[in-house]
Amino acid sequence: AQSVTQLDSQVPVFEEAPVELRCNYSSSVSVYLFWYVQYPNQGLQLLLKYLSGSTLVKGINGFEAEFNKSQTSFHLRKPSVHISDTAEYFCAKNGNEKLTFGTGTRLTIIP
Amino acid sequence: SQTIHQWPATLVQPVGSPLSLECTVEGTSNPNLYWYRQAAGRGLQLLFYSVGIGQISSEVPQNLSASRPQDRQFILSSKKLLLSDSGFYLCAWSGQGGEQYFGPGTRLTVT
Structure with a gap:
């Protein structure tokens, strides 16, 4: 069965500090991976996607993620966070016309 | 460009009432x-x-049903709401790479 694991349910980070949100996925032949952000009472917004090619993917709002096939990971990073980055972040993997989502990581920025 | 709409944005319904x-x-x-x-x-x-039109796959047994009467219209319904139907309902469509794009959501409170 497809699975996506986000081990950290909550991550507190000081403003302007770097952050890494972890995501691991179940291995399969072809892997398409995504990161989404959800602000309170809003729908999910696509941050970035990995379909093929370069393993380092850059997205919106200064976020990037690295696809690591050997470690089956797709961690999300930002070198310096802002208060506005406070949100829920979801990792997802594509398969059989559907996405499998992780349980989400709540990123809290401490002023 | 593509856009996705959901309505209503918020809804408060009594137990046993219908939903669309x-x-x-x-x-x-x-x-x-x-x-x-x-x-x-x-x-x-x-x-x-x-x-596709008229083609619906259900992921979990529940009190809800869905219909797709037109190519770009998707409707979620219930004949009798339960308290457990409360939640934030999100609609999404998928792009060529399998990424999904989400609507703004509907906040449903069943009282």
Whole structure:
């Protein structure tokens, strides 16, 4: 069965500090991976996607993620966070016309 | 460009009343469409998805049903709401790479 694991349910980070949100996925032949952000009472917004090619993917709002096939990971990073980055972040993997989502990581920025 | 609409934005309904939530997509043809529910403080649960008009796949047994009367219209319904139907309902459509684009959501409170 497809699975996506986000081990950290909550991550507190000081403003302007770097952050890494972890995501691991179940291995399969072809892997398409995504990161989404959800602000309170809003729908999910696509941050970035990995379909093929370069393993380092850059997205919106200064976020990037690295696809690591050997470690089956797709961690999300930002070198310096802002208060506005406070949100829920979801990792997802594509398969059989559907996405499998992780349980989400709540990123809290401490002023 | 593609846009996705959901309405209403918020809804308060008594137990036992019917439900109809509508989702429409503009700017794309024959999209895959999805309904998700997000309970308070929890992750995403896929309820239904559709790969074409009249084609509905149900992911979990429940008090809800879905219909796709037109190519870019997806409707979520219930004949009698339960308290457990409360939540944040999200509609999405999928792009060529399998990434999904979400609507703004409907906050449903069953009282």
